[in-house]
Amino acid sequence: MDYKKIAHILLRIGLAGTLAYAAVSSFITPTSWIGYFPAFLVNFSSSFMSQEVLLGIFSVVELLLAVWLLSGFKPLYAGLCAAGLFGGIFFANLGAMDLVFRDFGLFFAALALASLSK
Numbered sequence: 001m002d003y004k005k006i007a008h009i010l011l012r013i014g015l016a017g018t019l020a021y022a023a024v025s026s027f028i029t030p031t032s033w034i035g036y037f038p039a040f041l042v043n044f045s046s047s048f049m050s051q052e053v054l055l056g057i058f059s060v061v062e063l064l065l066a067v068w069l070l071s072g073f074k075p076l077y078a079g080l081c082a083a084g085l086f087g088g089i090f091f092a093n094l095g096a097m098d099l100v101f102r103d104f105g106l107f108f109a110a111l112a113l114a115s116l117s118k
Helices: 003-028 039-045 051-071 075-091 096-118
Strands: none
Touching: 003 051, 003 075, 003 096, 039 051, 051 075, 075 096
16 A cells, blocks of 8 residues: 555645635635735735735635646645645734634645655
């Protein structure tokens, strides 16, 4: 039994599932998610797009990353992109630690996926 391959698949499914859930949920109930964007990002983007559009774009990116992770194509890069996304969420929202502490673990799970993919 190839445990490395099993771990690889489990990490991809877990990360993709998390991303897909957040994306789909944000399309269904955007008001539950829109407040989680950090102020600097809202302030930067407010001159050329609404928060709803920003949330929609972010959700599409999450869905594309989820599909990429599930596909198994270039998992090193998919893992690094996922680590960047989860790390960005975590570090941009340190004041909301009660909510983003999970992203800390997801950040390292994505790095584990990337390291297994070498």
